[in-house]
Amino acid sequence: xxxxxxxxxxxxxxxxxxxxxxxxxxxxxxxxxxxxxxxxxxxxxxxxxxxxxxxxxxxxxxxxxxxxxxxxxxxxxxxxxxxxxxxxxxxxxxxxxxxxxxxxxxxxxxxxxxxxxxxxxxxxxxxxxxxxxxxxxxxxxxxxxxxxxxxxxxxxxxxxxxxxxxxxxxxxxxxxxxxxxxxxxxxxxxxxxxxxxxxxxxxxxxxxxxxxxxxxxxxxxxxxxxxxxxxxxxxxxxxxxxxxxxxxxxxxxxxxxxxxxxxxxxxxxxxxxxxxxxxxxxxxxxxxxxxxxxxxxxxxxxxxxxxxxxxxxxxxxxxxxxxxxxxxxxxxxx
Amino acid sequence: xxxxxxxxxxxxxxxxxxxxxxxxxxxxxxxxxxxxxxxxxxxxxxxxxxxxxxxxxxxxxxxxxxxxxxxxxxxxxxxxxxxxxxxxxxxxxxxxxxxxxxxxxxxxxxxxxxxxxxxxxxxxxxxxxxxxxxxxxxxxxxxxxxxxxxxxxxxxxxxxxxxxxxxxxxxxxxxxxxxxxxxxxxxxxxxxxxxxxxxxxxxxxxxxxxxxxxxxxxxxxxxxxxxxxxxxxxxxxxxxxxxxxxxxxxxxxxxxxxxxxxxxxxxxxxxxxxxxxxxxxxxxxxxxxxxxxxxxxxxxxxxxxxxxxxxxxxxxxxxxxxxxxx
Ligand SMILES: Nc1ncnc2c1ncn2[C@@H]1O[C@H](COP(=O)(O)OP(=O)(O)OP(=O)(O)O)[C@@H](O)[C@H]1O
Ligand code: SF4
Ligand SMILES: [Mg+2]
Numbered sequence: 001x002x003x004x005x006x007x008x009x010x011x012x013x014x015x016x017x018x019x020x021x022x023x024x025x026x027x028x029x030x031x032x033x034x035x036x037x038x039x040x041x042x043x044x045x046x047x048x049x050x051x052x053x054x055x056x057x058x059x060x061x062x063x064x065x066x067x068x069x070x071x072x073x074x075x076x077x078x079x080x081x082x083x084x085x086x087x088x089x090x091x092x093x094x095x096x097x098x099x100x101x102x103x104x105x106x107x108x109x110x111x112x113x114x115x116x117x118x119x120x121x122x123x124x125x126x127x128x129x130x131x132x133x134x135x136x137x138x139x140x141x142x143x144x145x146x147x148x149x150x151x152x153x154x155x156x157x158x159x160x161x162x163x164x165x166x167x168x169x170x171x172x173x174x175x176x177x178x179x180x181x182x183x184x185x186x187x188x189x190x191x192x193x194x195x196x197x198x199x200x201x202x203x204x205x206x207x208x209x210x211x212x213x214x215x216x217x218x219x220x221x222x223x224x225x226x227x228x229x230x231x232x233x234x235x236x237x238x239x240x241x242x243x244x245x246x247x248x249x250x251x252x253x254x255x256x257x258x259x260x261x262x263x264x265x266x267x268x269x270x271x272x273x274x275x276x277x278x279x280x281x282x283x284x285x286x287x288x289x290x291x292x293x294x295x296x297x298x299x300x301x302x303x304x305x306x307x308x309x310x311x312x313x314x315x316x317x318x319x320x321x322x323x324x325x326x327x328x329x330x331x332x333x334x
Numbered sequence: 335x336x337x338x339x340x341x342x343x344x345x346x347x348x349x350x351x352x353x354x355x356x357x358x359x360x361x362x363x364x365x366x367x368x369x370x371x372x373x374x375x376x377x378x379x380x381x382x383x384x385x386x387x388x389x390x391x392x393x394x395x396x397x398x399x400x401x402x403x404x405x406x407x408x409x410x411x412x413x414x415x416x417x418x419x420x421x422x423x424x425x426x427x428x429x430x431x432x433x434x435x436x437x438x439x440x441x442x443x444x445x446x447x448x449x450x451x452x453x454x455x456x457x458x459x460x461x462x463x464x465x466x467x468x469x470x471x472x473x474x475x476x477x478x479x480x481x482x483x484x485x486x487x488x489x490x491x492x493x494x495x496x497x498x499x500x501x502x503x504x505x506x507x508x509x510x511x512x513x514x515x516x517x518x519x520x521x522x523x524x525x526x527x528x529x530x531x532x533x534x535x536x537x538x539x540x541x542x543x544x545x546x547x548x549x550x551x552x553x554x555x556x557x558x559x560x561x562x563x564x565x566x567x568x569x570x571x572x573x574x575x576x577x578x579x580x581x582x583x584x585x586x587x588x589x590x591x592x593x594x595x596x597x598x599x600x601x602x603x604x605x606x607x608x609x610x611x612x613x614x615x616x617x618x619x620x621x622x623x624x625x626x627x628x629x630x631x632x633x634x635x636x637x638x639x640x641x642x643x644x645x646x647x648x649x650x651x652x653x654x655x656x657x658x659x660x
Contacts (some may be wrong), residue, residue: 125395147360231435237391238430239450239501249449250438328440329485 004325008318019310020072024065057311066235078300087304091286095308096179097167098285101277102270104205109212110263118218118252124225130248132217139214144273148207148280153204162203165282200283208277212266219262224254230254257328263322268313282322336364336372337541338388338426338509343401345383345392359616360401363558368539369507370532371609372545372556372573374588378509380565381545382431385511388543390418405509424454427502431514433494437486443470443497444482450504450630469500473530492523499530510534511543514553528555549592553577561585564613564621571645579656582649583628620650630654 039047052058056067099308120132156164166173168182172192176184182201185194227233230253236250269288278279278287286305293301325331343357358380365371373381386392387399390410403410405426410418430436435516437446447469448462455581457465463482472480473496486494496516502510512531516524535542544555548558552559552573559576561584569582580586588608608625615621626633626650640648 061566138653177633204600215585231432232432232438234391235430235436235498235501238389240419240424241449241453242419249441249445254418254438254440316348328488 001325004331005322012314012318015314016311019102020069021065021304022255023306024068025027028061043080073305075308077304080298080301082127082296082298082301085166087300090289090301091304091308092181094284094286094289097181097283098271098274098278098287100180100182100210101201101204101274101283101285102267104201105209105212105273106266108205108209109216109266110227112260113213113216114220115253117217118224118247120217120221120254121228123225124228127219132221136214136217139210139217142210144207144211144276145209145280148204148277151203151207152280163200167197167283168193169200172196201241204281204283207280208270208273210271212263212270215262215266216259219259220255224251227251227255251301253327260320260323260327264317267316268309271309271312278307335529337405337406338543339364339402340388341402341404342385343384343387343403344399345380345387346398346400348398349394353657358387359566361407361560361562361565361567361568362401363560363570364404365430365509365541365543368535368542369554369558370535370542370544370560372544372546372552373562374436374549374559375562376547376588378610379560379562381547383430384512384547384562385513385543388511389422389426391428420454423450423507424505425507425512426509427505427507427629428511428513429495429498429502429515432518433491433498434486436498437494439486441485443484443486443489447482447497447501455580459485466500466504469504470497473497473500473503475500475524491524493517495519495523496530499527503534503613506538507540509541509543511545513545514547515544517546517548524551531555549588551555561565561588564610564616566616566621566648567640568622568648569646569648570640575645581645581652583626583651584622586653587625 039051049058056064059067075088077091080087080090081088096312116132122131123129124182152164155162163169172193174181174184174190175188177187181197182194185191185197232254233246233250236246240260241250274285274287275291277283278285279291282288290301290305292298293305321331339417341362343358343361344356347355347357349355354467361384363371363373373384375381383392384641388403388410392399399411404477405421408421410421413421422647437443438581444463444466447466448457448459449464451457451465452453452459455462463558467478470481475481475496476495481489481493481497486497489497495518498516499607510531515531516527528551531542531544536538542555543576544551546552556573559571559573560567561576561582563584569576569585571635577589584606587604590604591606600619607627608626612624612635613621614623619636620626620638621627623633628649630651632650638650
């Protein structure tokens with residue numbers, strides 16, 4: 001198992017290397033080059049030349065590449081042209097909010113999706129099954145921002161049971177040692193802040209988690225249906241095992257394999273969806289920050305964001321691989 | 335006194351948009367402790383469905399089961415699900431045909447054996463492990479301690495079937511159903527597995543229902559044989575009678591297609607003409623009529639009834655009985 005993990009970790013190196021080259025080429029390939037992109041269309045040739053020299057763009061491309069990678073390795077992702085702050089600092093400042101939101105969405109999707117998909121499969125052909133299939137189709141097609149506004153309208157504005165936007169009630173007296181507000185409430189012993197931060201996560205979490213939920217329901221249902229027809233489930237029944245043992249050990253354990261793969265793939269989708277969700281709920285995560293950076297053509301930030309997202313994505317899928325290996329002994333050998 | 339008594343068992347699969355399939359149609363048989371009873375017939379004749387019905391493993395939706403299945407005097411068809419669960423794996427067990435797909439690929443062999451012990455005998459997992467190692471050894475798996483930790487894909491086909499048998503034997507069931515336990519295995523392993531089952535019946539007095547399409551297997555194992563065709567029993571006799579004097583044309587056809595040492599050299603094997611799909615519904619006559627050499631007019635007009643005592647038959651024009659010396 002350890003060798004398996006090490007091998008998967010080693011695989012990270014070529015992936016990140018390839019990605020860094022792609023990203024590097026992407027910025028070099030921008031119309032008119034990065035300096036022009038930075039200065040806008042009406043920049044004078046002298047200004048362009050000055051900026052090129054300032055950012056080392058006049059040196060050979062391989063030199064530029066190695067300098068850039070060298071900086072990356074030291075954690076230097078460059079400086080945002082929009083805010084003039086280091087990119088890494090900006091990402092770290094906005095990341096916890098998004099992470100908190102994405103986790104909430106994922107917990108919602110998995111926590112509701114797996115049981116729902118399981119029972120839909122168990123009662124294959126029943127009204128619950130049909131409802132889950134129709135519901136998940138609906139969930140996949142509904143646009144995130146539309147759902148976001150609807151939730152906000154109904155639960156925040158009409159019913160007034162949940163907050164409309166932001167991460168925390170500004171009137172609360174709170175400290176933020178970690179940047180994860182729910183966690184902050186707990187570690188600082190401020191239960192009111194904890195509850196408040198949590199309430200702020202509910203609507204955006206549901207809005208962001210609905211598509212993953214729909215996907216998890218569908219995959220779980222299909223996967224459980226497949227497994228229920230397997231001979232080994234019949235063997236388990238023939239042994240007279242308790243229903244709970246059969247469910248956990250002989251159905252879900254096997255059915256989890258495709259499900260966790262899908263969960264891993266959802267991470268990319270979540271980070272994309274976060275941009276929309278954070279806009280709807282004025283949630284100050286990096287989704288909103290990135291949206292602003294795109295408008296401002298802030299390439300250093302976008303580069304950093306893509307790299308960062310890719311690393312998160314790769315790490316999550318590494319976790320998925322490890323989970324896969326833990327569940328399925330056949331993978332460990334392969 | 336029989337341990338298992340199946341009477342007039344019928345199983346109908348109802349599928350939306352398709353005609354009902356009567357997979358088992360009025361089957362009766364019984365098994366006594368220490369007895370081995372064979373269910374024989376070509377693919378699709380209803381052997382597995384019969385065994386699943388006895389174990390209560392047929393899906394509840396879309397399947398109609400009628401008749402009576404009495405286990406040690408208890409009617410299983412009306413027994414509540416939780417009561418049936420305590421019988422299954424403890425008092426009655428089944429070994430399935432395909433040892434690869436019948437074992438869970440992501441659960442260690444050890445757990446797949448111990449879970450029965452933990453469930454039915456309330457052993458702690460430590461006790462169960464020791465017992466499981468002993469079981470594996472008994473079914474002829476060398477180095478049981480290591481095998482317990484391994485996964486199905488690390489075992490050979492024969493070893494997997496032994497592991498399944500070990501799980502089935504874990505609680506010393508009084509009834510064991512073996513559904514084509516050797517079909518997926520090569521010949522030497524087949525012989526070993528059959529020896530194992532035979533020894534089990536001899537040692538513990540387990541009642542064994544052996545399901546197979548291979549009359550060679552029957553010849554070495556069974557006391558009584560039931561030949562099935564299209565969901566019904568068409569001939570029933572002691573093994574000795576059946577092999578010496580098969581009377582139903584279908585049984586004779588099956589026997590003629592088995593290589594035998596006592597057959598004159600050079601005699602050709604004759605497979606039964608046609609395939610199991612060339613079947614008449616029993617409602618219209620004898621199901622075997624389209625393939626039968628002995629067919630008479632009556633055969634396509636009504637279904638023959640099963641009659642006779644220890645050697646029963648379902649046929650209008652059976653083969654003459656030979657004098658059987660015992
Ligand atoms: N779930 C099901 N739905 C509909 N029909 C079924 C189902 N299971 C079995 N049958 C039908 O019941 C009949 C008997 O099947 P069964 O599996 O008992 O055959 P078998 O004698 O065990 O054959 P084999 O030697 O191939 O195992 C077949 O015609 C099959 O098509
Ligand atoms: S009843 Fe007729 S068709 Fe059927 S087996 Fe006997 S002789 Fe053949
Ligand atoms: Mg079968």
